Amino acid sequence: MGNHKFYGIVVTFEPTVEHFENIKMMASELSHLIIVDNSEGLKGFECLDSLNNISVLSNKNKNGIAGALNLGIVDLLEKNGGFVFLFDQDSSLPDGFVANQSKFIIDNNECCVAPRYYDVNSKTYGNYTILSKFTIKNIMGEFLSKPTYTTFAITSGTLYSLDVFKKVGLMDESFFIDHVDSEFCIRMKHHNFKILINPEVVFNHSIGARQLRTFLGVKFKPNNHNPTRRYYAVRNGIFMINLWGRDFPALVWLLFLRNVYEFLGVLLFESNRKEKLKALFLGVYDGVVSKKGKCSRAFKQ
Structure with missing residues (x-):
């Protein structure tokens, strides 16, 4: 060129x-x-x-x-x-x-x-x-x-x-x-x-091992990521809100909707639900307290 x-x-x-x-x-x-x-x-x-x-x-x-x-x-x-x-x-x-x-x-x-x-x-x-x-x-x-x-x-x-x-x-x-x-x-x-x-x-x-699934007429694409990846996704979403939520208030709503969507995907369709839900909630906590960097928590993968 x-x-x-x-x-x-x-x-x-x-x-x-x-x-x-x-x-x-x-x-x-x-x-x-x-x-x-x-x-x-x-x-x-x-x-x-x-x-x-x-x-x-x-x-x-x-x-x-x-x-x-x-x-x-x-x-x-x-x-x-x-x-x-x-x-x-x-x-x-x-x-x-x-x-x-x-x-x-x-x-x-x-x-x-x-x-x-x-x-x-x-x-x-x-x-x-x-x-x-x-x-x-x-x-x-x-x-x-x-x-x-x-x-x-x-x-x-x-x-x-x-x-x-x-x-x-x-x-x-x-x-x-x-x-x-x-x-x-x-x-x-x-x-x-x-x-x-x-x-x-x-x-x-390919993002994870995505599958197209349907529940009550709603399409879901569960990623089937392991619990550690689930932790990072929700924790870092909160970091994004802390960094850019004031400049782009719509980002808060966007990430909230995505996290609800991912939560339902795990709950309805994925295996190892208990550990993944635990990772999601700990990700929320660590996001709120700004625990950054590599995840130091252990999850059953």
């Missing part, structure tokens, strides 16, 4: 042969790919030795997904500029993904773009949310037909100008995992950055 450089950051944790194949495909389409490994030791990475546009950094899960992403972003910020895709190791790129999204961000003169997401487990398209100070608008991803702005986009598959991080800052490492991307998106909105969805590009993704 002309003189523009397009980089990538992928976070790995105990990657498999299949993950390494995904990584090779990513690297083949990018100027440079930074792998940040959150495992205790770098294992299997020798299969990438022949690729000269890959660098590997070891994070050993310090400050979770947020710490890993920041390690890669800081490394890139030392370069002159350009754009960066953020991925996780399960990201499987459709044909032409990097080229299409790269062209889309340049043609539209944007600083951040995202694809449409398709959840391979629930076999449903992801939806998007436009948040203003007092209102919430939901956008159905399945029926999206023209470029549309959203307030939130998941990390994997999203493309950013490096200028965004220079002005907005890095990921909040006190979140560790869950809502790391949501909090960053709110900060972007606070700094007047927008996220534009490209409806022509569909990105296959």
Whole structure:
């Protein structure tokens, strides 16, 4: 894309042969790919030795997904500029993904773009949310037909100008995992950055082990996350409210509705309910008392 450089950051944790194949495909389409490994030791990475546009950094899960992403972003910020895709190791790129999204961000003169997401487990398209100070608008991803702005986009598959991080800052490492991307998106909105969805590009993704279920005519998509992830999600949601609830009162209502939805999903459809409900309530407590960072509580997974 002309003189523009397009980089990538992928976070790995105990990657498999299949993950390494995904990584090779990513690297083949990018100027440079930074792998940040959150495992205790770098294992299997020798299969990438022949690729000269890959660098590997070891994070050993310090400050979770947020710490890993920041390690890669800081490394890139030392370069002159350009754009960066953020991925996780399960990201499987459709044909032409990097080229299409790269062209889309340049043609539209944007600083951040995202694809449409398709959840391979629930076999449903992801939806998007436009948040203003007092209102919430939901956008159905399945029926999206023209470029549309959203307030939130998941990390994997999203493309950013490096200028965004220079002005907005890095990921909040006190979140560790869950809502790391949501909090960053709110900060972007606070700094007047927008996220534009490209409806022509569909990105296959999986969030937990989602299933599409129905109860009394209401559709649920339980994630089947383990209790620790349930803890982080509700605790960090409260952190978000503490940080941004005054600027965006609608965020309080949005997160309340999502937590009720997740609570009902656990109660109605998921296994290990007792431990997950315990994690949810302890997450609420630790969110209120601002107990940040890596979870120190033990749950039966």
